[in-house]
Amino acid sequence: MGSLITRTLQKSLKRPFRFLYWSANSFNHKMCAMDSESLGFYTGRCILDFPPKSSRSSTWYVAAAGFCAFSSSLLAGSYSTSQSEEDSEENAHDQQNVKRKARVVFVLGGPGSGKGTQCEKIVENFGFTHLSAGDLLRAEINSGSQYGVMIQNTIKEGKIVPSEVTVHLLQKAMNGSDNDKFLIDGFPRNEENRAAFEAVTGIEPEFVIFFDCPQEELEKRLINRNQGRVDDNIDTIRKRFKVFEESTLPVVQYYERKQKLQKINGAREKEEVFKSLKPLFLPFLEEELLQLTKELLNGIDEGDYALYKRLCDPSLTAFEPDAQGHLVEGLPFHKFYLDMSKRFPSPSKPHSQVSSPKITFIGDEVALVTYTRLVQSTKDGVPCVEAFNETRIWQRGLDDSGIAVWKLIHFHKSKCPLHRAHHKSKGSPHSCKE
Numbered sequence: 210m211g212s213l214i215t216r217t218l219q220k221s222l223k224r225p226f227r228f229l230y231w232s233a234n235s236f237n238h239k240m241c242a243m244d245s246e247s248l249g250f251y252t253g254r255c256i257l258d259f260p261p262k263s264s265r266s267s268t269w270y271v272a273a274a275g276f277c278a279f280s281s282s283l284l285a286g287s288y289s290t291s292q293s294e295e296d297s298e299e300n301a302h303d304q305q306n307v308k309r310k311a312r313v314v315f316v317l318g319g320p321g322s323g324k325g326t327q328c329e330k331i332v333e334n335f336g337f338t339h340l341s342a343g344d345l346l347r348a349e350i351n352s353g354s355q356y357g358v359m360i361q362n363t364i365k366e367g368k369i370v371p372s373e374v375t376v377h378l379l380q381k382a383m384n385g386s387d388n389d390k391f392l393i394d395g396f397p398r399n400e401e402n403r404a405a406f407e408a409v410t411g412i413e414p415e416f417v418i419f420f421d422c423p424q425e426e427l428e429k430r431l432i433n434r435n436q437g438r439v440d441d442n443i444d445t446i447r448k449r450f451k452v453f454e455e456s457t458l459p460v461v462q463y464y465e466r467k468q469k470l471q472k473i474n475g476a477r478e479k480e481e482v483f484k485s486l487k488p489l490f491l492p493f494l495e496e497e498l499l500q501l502t503k504e505l506l507n508g509i510d511e512g513d514y515a516l517y518k519r520l521c522d523p524s525l526t527a528f529e530p531d532a533q534g535h536l537v538e539g540l541p542f543h544k545f546y547l548d549m550s551k552r553f554p555s556p557s558k559p560h561s562q563v564s565s566p567k568i569t570f571i572g573d574e575v576a577l578v579t580y581t582r583l584v585q586s587t588k589d590g591v592p593c594v595e596a597f598n599e600t601r602i603w604q605r606g607l608d609d610s611g612i613a614v615w616k617l618i619h620f621h622k623s624k625c626p627l628h629r630a631h632h633k634s635k636g637s638p639h640s641c642k643e
């Protein structure tokens with residue numbers, strides 16, 4: 210086990226290091242030391258108490274980081290495994306990490322500040338997956354986990370569960386999701402949470418939302434929440450406020466210093482709060498629509514009618530050069546061209562690129578994507594390029610299973626005038642229609 214930890218740490222750091230970490234295969238509060246130069250690994254040497262007396266202790270953060278590099282190699286499995294299992298888990302984990310890099314937004318605020326309520330709205334509108342650290346911990350209790358009793362007691366006391374448990378649950382949930390955009394709610398609750406998450410996942414949040422709300426309002430909301438939570442009683446609520454001030458506010462301040470904090474007044478009506486959140490998430494939506502448009506153009510280049518049908522509304526309307534000034538309705542007109550390109554492929558597949566895109570929203574459910582499309586291909590072995598101005602209108606609606614999806618409802622395509630200087634120069638790409 211020692212060599213696995215040392216290898217894992219060496220691999221991720223590539224420099225000599227000296228680490229402290231706490232024992233991760235039990236909750237016996239043991240701190241250990243490790244030194245990469247001597248490859249020494251000293252277990253059982255108690256250096257710090259757990260939990261730390263001062264949550265600001267820098268040694269403690271180093272300890273958290275050390276532990277996290279260790280626990281990352283144990284991602285999905287149990288905490289005690291054989292050497293070969295460890296190796297394959299390590300590889301599997303590496304592969305999962307290289308598969309994609311998740312983008313994360315942390316959502317913080319006092320207990321009852323509306324984190325869960327607003328996360329639901331963000332999920333509906335901006336395609337994020339919501340991971341509530343509290344919900345994951347409660348699910349762990351209900352799953353009959355060996356840590357269930359410890360988690361239950363910690364929550365009842367309004368205290369913070371050891372980071373190794375919470376980070377493990379978060380990372381498992383992230384790896385089990387097809388999405389790459391996550392709203393992580395109620396996390397990081399303290400500096401150890403923050404350091405552990407960063408060390409294990411290597412992910413820094415895009416930004417951090419902080420709902421600011423006076424305590425009297427929070428207390429009122431929690432007393433009225435009525436969800437049967439063991440911590441929604443006045444005793445635990447007061448303890449949670451204290452933990453929030455002592456442990457979570459320093460994290461909020463950390464992100465403020467890093468200019469990643471988005472402070473939102475959470476003491477307003479739910480809809481008003483959400484209005485302030487929307488501008489923060491619009492860039493993600495713009496990116497999604499641009500990706501969708503590129504996927505569609507790629508499908509057209511490939512002659513992939515199945516993909517075209519999936520992305521377009523059946524009553525799609527279009528103005529395009531091939532329709533000679535007529536408004537085309539429905540998909541059959543487009544199917545003809547896509548089938549033709551499949552049946553009689555040109556010697557070189559066309560390749561479309563999007564230039565100077567601009568995205569405009571009309572309300573929450575309609576977006577215009579305007580750009581110049583450059584289509585590269587070859588004609589008689591000579592590279593040629595055509596340019597089109599295109600506007601595509603996407604509308605969001607629910608699919609058969611009630612999931613929000615964007616569909617193309619209209620497009621307008623017109624050919625750009627030729628660039629004289631460009632197509633005269635010998636040897637450079639020229640218009641296909643020359």
Ligand SMILES: Nc1ncnc2c1ncn2[C@@H]1O[C@H](COP(=O)(O)OP(=O)(O)OP(=O)(O)O)[C@@H](O)[C@H]1O
Nearest residue numbers: 319320321322323324325326430434475477478479
């Ligand atoms: N802006 C608001 N105005 C009034 N009530 C609200 C508002 N936002 C949320 N609530 C209500 O307050 C209660 C707590 O909200 P919510 O569960 O979203 O808070 P939270 O921050 O996730 O809490 P916790 O940290 O305890 O999980 C809920 O009953 C919710 O309906």
Ligand SMILES: Nc1ccn([C@@H]2O[C@H](COP(=O)(O)O)[C@@H](O)[C@H]2O)c(=O)n1
Nearest residue numbers: 342343363364367368369370395396398
């Ligand atoms: N990072 C976290 C998050 C939560 N907890 C524990 O769960 C309780 C409830 O959390 P909510 O986010 O649902 O309010 C919280 O009071 C903690 O006891 C945690 O330990 N670490």
